[in-house]
Amino acid sequence: MSSLTPPSQDAAITTAPYADRLRRAQEEMARQGIDLLVVGASADLLYLIGYEGHESERMSVLALPRDGVPHYVVPGLEAPLLHEQHDLLQIVPWEEVEDPAAKVAAVAGAAALGSIAVGDELWSVFTLRLQRAMPRARWAEGGQLLRPLRMIKDEREIALLAEAARRTDDSWEEFLTIPLAGLTEWEARDRLMGLLAARGLQPVFCNVGSGPNGASPHQTASDRVIGPGDAVVCDWGGTLDGYNSDVTRTVHVGEPSPEFVRAYDAVLAANQAALEAVRPGVPCQEIDRAARRVLTDAGYGDAFIHRTGHGLGLSLHEEPYLVEGNNLPLAEGMVFSDEPGIYFPGQFGIRIEDTVVCTAGGGRRLNEATRELRVMG
Ligand code: ZN
Numbered sequence: 001m002s003s004l005t006p007p008s009q010d011a012a013i014t015t016a017p018y019a020d021r022l023r024r025a026q027e028e029m030a031r032q033g034i035d036l037l038v039v040g041a042s043a044d045l046l047y048l049i050g051y052e053g054h055e056s057e058r059m060s061v062l063a064l065p066r067d068g069v070p071h072y073v074v075p076g077l078e079a080p081l082l083h084e085q086h087d088l089l090q091i092v093p094w095e096e097v098e099d100p101a102a103k104v105a106a107v108a109g110a111a112a113l114g115s116i117a118v119g120d121e122l123w124s125v126f127t128l129r130l131q132r133a134m135p136r137a138r139w140a141e142g143g144q145l146l147r148p149l150r151m152i153k154d155e156r157e158i159a160l161l162a163e164a165a166r167r168t169d170d171s172w173e174e175f176l177t178i179p180l181a182g183l184t185e186w187e188a189r190d191r192l193m194g195l196l197a198a199r200g201l202q203p204v205f206c207n208v209g210s211g212p213n214g215a216s217p218h219q220t221a222s223d224r225v226i227g228p229g230d231a232v233v234c235d236w237g238g239t240l241d242g243y244n245s246d247v248t249r250t251v252h253v254g255e256p257s258p259e260f261v262r263a264y265d266a267v268l269a270a271n272q273a274a275l276e277a278v279r280p281g282v283p284c285q286e287i288d289r290a291a292r293r294v295l296t297d298a299g300y301g302d303a304f305i306h307r308t309g310h311g312l313g314l315s316l317h318e319e320p321y322l323v324e325g326n327n328l329p330l331a332e333g334m335v336f337s338d339e340p341g342i343y344f345p346g347q348f349g350i351r352i353e354d355t356v357v358c359t360a361g362g363g364r365r366l367n368e369a370t371r372e373l374r375v376m377g
């Protein structure tokens with residue numbers, strides 16, 4: 001067991017759930033033989049202490065020992081931002097002329113001779129400086145350590161993800177009431193992001209791919225004017241208290257061809273098949289296989305060029321990944337996307353994406369924005 005004791009005992013309300021998360025991270029460190037965890041500005045940091053950090057050239061890191069109190073080594077000018085974390089952490093400010101890596105080495109103590117894990121999103125330049133300051137340490141990936149924690153969402157996290165999803169669905173219902181033809185992809189993107197902001201979400205991204213642009217799954221938007229005959233793939237999301245939404249819907253401007261309708265129905269069936277495969281204990285790759293089987297049987301196997309889904313939470317893409325080769329069993333509280341898609345270069349793309357939570361009884365969608373094919377003006 002770990003021996004983390006917050007510096008002050010009267011801070012139970014402000015430090016929940018972070019004291020508990022730090023303690024569980026320490027337990028995982030003990031299990032994995034890690035002596036020190038170093039995390040910079042990132043979703044990992046937000047998860048552990050409720051502060052997402054300030055990314056800059058000045059090193060600002062949490063140093064969590066396997067036993068004892070965590071330290072936060074922070075530029076003096078940034079220290080006031082950590083006022084809510086005072087009861088959780090020992091704040092170690094450094095002045096402009098000091099070497100922060102040496103300060104981390106000092107708080108590391110004996111751990112500098114042991115195993116040190118660095119957060120996956122810590123800048124490589126900081127890792128290199130820490131390695132020079134602690135040349136005898138063995139280094140490991142912090143992702144291994146935090147994945148088992150972050151992957152399983154608690155009730156509050158699921159409630160936030162559900163509310164973010166609900167508001168994102170709501171932005172779509174309003175988006176559908178206005179004709180798309182004549183707008184550029186950038187204009188459609190701005191409109192959808194504005195609808196997210198109007199619902200109190202922090203817009204994070206919005207990709208609009210019309211016609212042939214929809215065949216490129218990660219294109220953002222372009223000056224292309226949307227017109228009759230276009231399939232339009234919209235993939236967008238925002239955050240609520242740091243928790244992400246991520247939805248994709250595909251609409252058609254003007255009457256679609258029978259070929260398009262057939263392809264759309266196949267993607268819709270694949271999305272449904274993946275949802276129905278979700279159950280605690282089922283390996284992640286089985287969800288991918290369930291969606292892929294439907295599309296392969298319909299003759300679209302080669303057009304399904306990406307995995308079926310990714311976990312989401314404080315990061316837009318995080319564990320677990322629903323991909324062939326991932327044998328990790330699903331567990332209650334995991335939240336991930338269900339997003340089969342098919343792409344025909346030079347023509348169009350179709351993707352339908354929902355956020356799904358794994359419950360004891362199976363998969364539960366957090367998104368309910370209409371999945372039926374919508375024909376727009
Ligand atoms: Zn993606």
Ligand code: ZN
Pocket residue numbers: 235236246247248353
């Ligand atoms: Zn998406």
Ligand code: ZN
Pocket residue numbers: 246310337339353
């Ligand atoms: Zn996604």
